[in-house]
Amino acid sequence: MTRIASIWLPQLAIEHWAKTSDCAPEVPVVLTVEGTHGLLIHAVTPSAAERGARPGARLTDARALDPSLIAVPADVEGDAALVKRLARWAGRWSPLVEVDGDGLRLDVTGVAHLFGGEAGLVRDIRKRFAALGLTARVAIAPTAAAAWALSHFGGEELAPLHVSALRLDPDTVRTLERLGLKTIGALMDVPRLALARRFRGADSVVDALDRLSGRKPEPLTAAPADPPPRALIKLEEPATHPEAATQALERLVPMLVRELERRHLGARRLSLTGYRVDGSVAAAAVATAIPSREPRHLLRLLADKATALNPEFGFDAFALTAEWAEQLGAAQDSLVEEPSGERELARLVDRLTVKLGPGRVRRPQPHESHLPERASEWISAISSSPRFRGKVAREARRRGPSTSFAGPPPLQMQGRMRPQRLLDRPEAIDVIYATPEGMPRRFVWRRAVHDIARVEGPERIAPEWWRSPSSARLRDYYRVEDAEGRRYWIYREGLIGDGRGGLPNWFIHGLFG
């Protein structure tokens, strides 16, 4: 006889959130989703529930009851992804697992005895979900529909359950209520024909009843497993020599590359796992800057790490998994094997990162700011999602011809000469200039006197008022050329009488090539 277990995670969203945030449990948090008329409450913490917040209510209404509620956007996709992961994990109880809304259903036919009977199975499921911090409600019944009804509505019997346990759409449920057919039992007493005539198509009550009783089969289909690309070798004898991992790697990489090729993927993160005879594992991971499935490159990245794996009592299996892979079509740079710029650089970055550590290899990233020292920043070279601060502004630009007064805003600051070399820290210099705002004539930097032959400017850059204290002073930058033809970028900080300090100071900030 078929037995289906239905697992319902009634508190999934809030428990998932609670796990990932470090919020105190007594804080009244509600998770919200966008509704057509403003934010709707998706899930609530117990303390928020005490204050009157209920899922489905509008945030503004709940706030009217208690203004101290803290609203956090719900991560609906993250929750769905979690359920998917849980479905794979639930393979421990049954090979046939299906995601079912905010829950799972498992075909547990003939499985229960392994867990000491159905009661034991239910206990085991509850316990293991509880260990993950998730409340699970479990019921086992001969059909999926019945198991669902019992897990969601409780009890042992189907007949006294409310008709909404049939998973009909709300309008149908309301009509049934209005007709006085409020429980499954009441519905069963009505002649099938009468029901069939009145509830057709998608809201067919008869179909729902048949699914419940098993008259209409509803077989489970296993979730299409989409495991990460993986290559596995098992050794006949446990290998204890240190080269075992390297040797295994040499066989694993081509296997994995074939798998990646087949699926048109390129690896971004790889892990090599050695399974020891005593059941423990040793693992090493590397990441790449761009998706890759080039055997030589991957091998080189992993080789050092592989040597470091300690066999202890011996490995009896190795697995190489592309934990994170991205789409990568078939590509050929050139007819002859020639190094290509971008890929070579990426490979270099990968190798340096493997050797030096991910935090130590960085690359500059343009940042839209008028302040020269903020116009670029450093980010991790293999950072997966390049944090691009100017993105939003660029978006605005892309929306169409900008309506700015000064024409479309420049992507780079056109016509604004920036020195090739910017000093890490502007250095104070002495300048002779015509006060208050005249051109500089001569400056002294590192004890050398420079007579200024040509000068252009000033370019006035005001402090970023939203970041700096109000005492920050503006800068007037000048491009100057001294008598020897060397060019410098100097600036005067402040104006006389700007009320933000005494006399202005001069600095040198860059050198032109």
Add this chain to the structure above:
Amino acid sequence: MPEKSAFSRVKLVRREGMPPPPTTPSSYVELGVASPFSFLRGASDANELVLTALGQGYDAIGIADRNTLSGVVRMHSACTAAGLRPLIGCRLDLQDAPSLLAYPCHREGYGRLSRLLSLGKMRADKGECELTLGDVAEHAEGIAFIAWPEENLDAFEAGLARLRTALPSLGHVAASWLYRGDDAARIERLDRIAKKQGCTILATNDVHYHAPDRRPLQDVVTCIREKVTIEAAGYLLNPNAERHLKAPEVMVHLFARWPHAISATRKFADSLHFSLDELRYEYPKETVPEGRTPQQYLEHLTWKGAAERWPDGVPDKVLKQLNYELPLIERLDFARYFLTVHDIVKFARELDPPILCQGRGSAANSAVCYCLGITAVDPATSDLLFERFISEERREPPDIDVDFEHERREEVIQHIYKKYGRDRAGIAATIIHYRPRSAIREVGKVMGLSEDVCGALASTIWGSMDPELEEERAKEAGLDLSDPHLKRTIRLAEQLIGMPRHLSQHVGGFILTERPLTETVPIGNGAMDDRTFIEWDKDDIEELGILKIDVLALGMLTCIRKCFDLIAEHHGERWELATVPQEVPEVYDMLCQGDSLGVFQVESRAQMNMLPRLRPRCFYDLVIEVAIVRPGPIQGDMVHPYLKRRSGKEPVTFPCPDPEHGPPDELERILGRTLGVPIFQEQAMKIALDAARFSSEEANQLRKAMATFRSRGNIESLQDKMVGRMVERGYDPDFAQRCFDQIKGFGEYGFPESHAASFAHLVYVSSWLRWKYPAAFACGLLNSQPMGFYAPAQIVRDAREHNVSVREVDVNCSDWDCTLEQGALRLGLRQIDGLQREAADRLVARRPYRSVEELRTRGGVPVHAIQRLAAADAFRSMGLDRRAALWDSRALKQAPDLPLFMYSEERDEGSEDQPATLPAMPLSEHVVNDYQTVRLSLKAHPMAFLREHYAGRKFVTADRLKTIRDGRRLSIAGLVLIRQRPGSAKGVVFITIEDETGVANLVIWPDVFGKQRKIVMGARLMAVHGIVQHDEDSDVIHVIAQRLEDHSHMLRHLSDETMPSTLSQSDAAGSWRAPAQRHPRDVEIIPKSRDFH
């Protein structure tokens, strides 16, 4: 950081300490000025720009907003006040060529510029303007242009050549020194480019704000415009704060190498000879027949109307007044205005069926308007309005607003467009300003605050006027106001408040002209189809002396017209607004009891409480009633003194000045009618004029300050002035302060006496209808929904309490609208939620029906509509209750409505041999379902089913409240109908609950509210333990709540289904909606029904 917000519609006036108007022309004139009407670009308003210019020694200043002239009137008036010469122009951003500044040289050039902008706006969506160089070339005559270089000078060089070809008169290229580093090289290059094309460069500072400290605000509006945060805005922002108005000598210094660029500005400015003062307003001519002057025709119509109004001869009093008003109209030349209004009103009256309308406004309550049929307030019976007429010395334009039935106003609007043409009729604009909430939200977003924090800031900090409360609420919401980032955000938001955000159309202010309107002001498309509106708002129009007519919509007029029609049909009497019998004592008796549900204006709970205290006995009492229960008088604490004086508990005295300062009856003349208490807006103004000796200019300023929603900044100086001067003249400081407080309150909520009188007339008419024809009145109200204060359930309940028998919706008896059946009220199909009008019309057309099936086969009513009808229990006339009808209706098959299918009735499932037996539906469930489908139930009140439970616990019913002595404790329970937390009540919450016997009014003091907020705001069925309080002057009974309980769960005993909310539309907390779908989670918590049915 900059000071608090500056934007406000305050007319600039010369004050002491202001620099004198310039006597010598300045060497430089700024022409590239953007005001906030270059929306989200300019960050300083006209007054700030003009005052700065004045201080810097400018004698003239230009204004060039982007593709618009909407800011020019403000600039004009500010300049005129300061003694500067405004140069009116605009900036044209073209689709296919570099931008241009366009300054008309004379009136004709202005007309063309206005036409050009209209052209661009009419072909684009609302708020946009699409123009090409070709369009500009066609309208170029009489306009001086300045080419505006773009960032890329190579492109500009080519563009300038094209500009020159298209616009041979173009002679200038703008050049700016903006501290960009390469300014000198850039200006040199521009100079060369310009010379090559035979032009000269012209200096401008591309002014975006009046002073450098406005840069943060300008950056913020840039971010709002580009929808980015300040952190991410990057190069969208300007690198420095140089785009402010710079003094002429600074500009001369910056352009020392290019003196011709400076002198060009002077020459350019001197070549412009246009002023907005030249726009002469001309009334449309078609209102006057050939061969008569407007005045002659107006007098003819007036006397003709008078003869019709008083067939037995015009009363002396009216005669006298007409003989005063008509010459005055002639002197001020307003005859055409009256004729224009008359024409529109006549059109509405002569339609078949006619549209009901009534005028209001300062000029509306004149005898002339009564004779012309514009108003229905009889000047013979009310002697109040003599001096309310147009004031001659102030030369204020007359103001007549006409209210029309809200369902049919569009016909009037389209008539105006048709009659005068779209080029001669336009709706005034309304300038949408940033309000505190929108300002904090948008600034918060820019500053990177989360949606949530912005919301919290908006709702807690800005919700009230009380700063202490604000701080407390901020704490409650977990906001740290000392955080510098938050502080900065709030300061910027404060600055943003009042800044124009976009133009929208006024609700109904029309301007009509004889010449094409487009030559006076640009016209653009509205958001609604078939609407066009001009670029100026009503203040601008007034500033220029252009007259407007407000064509407004009023729901009560729709209701009254429907009542008149019903009465004519069922009682054979034809009434009109002006013919309703006046001063019927029974009508006042009814009002004195606070029995006014559904009556215009006086139906709110506050008004209902006031009626028994005020005890209106004549029309003028109603005028006061309408005006007094408004936040203005309440805030000014005018209500209690008035009541005390009226009931004789306090002598009527008039504060008076010291004898040496003025006559002792100075105020008696102003306040005599209202027993010495200022109640109306005009009285407050008159006090300012007479008692505080305001000049008419100052009074005008006060009036404007009152009219702006946010007048904190300016009103303080006015306060000092008014209170100070009154005290100086010997008035009691207390009284002076109260007068001023009241003026402050009037800002948003005041009522002028003339408006109050017009409204009072509708109050009287609707009260009379309610008293004489309660069934027709309820029917009219229901058929005009949504309007007013109450939900259909309360209207029906009230009608039944007045012995109107109400019959339920039925497929065989109900029309779409509610109808009268032998004196009984039959609810209409419109009451059924979600029923389509079309389906209802089909249903009505083929009546009667004998079975559910017939509705589809013979009536052709769609199945889903039949199911809705069944759910609403509308099949009783065939002997089917809800459940049976629903069961039958479910069996219908939705077949295409074609003859071929109409008779293919054979069931594909075979025939039903054994009928199903459904359990009978308990009454309580019927009631809940009635509420769900028609929002009311005639079968029973939900509380009736719970009465046994409550009676056992010694709860009283609402009808017994009057038998309980003052101060006694009691418990009462009922459905929550209305929750209100008026701003003027200092945190007190008023709740109306209803049980099967009536309603009870709860008062919840702030301490109880604080402790039981959740229940107060959330409960749908509320149990209250409290104290009865009888008002000594009236029969009003309150229950002062001490402890509240949320008994909403009790509603589950009626039915497993959710009882819908009974809150009316006006519930201040927002409608409490039951979730559409009950989540399975909730099911478990429903207690099993036990002892109640």
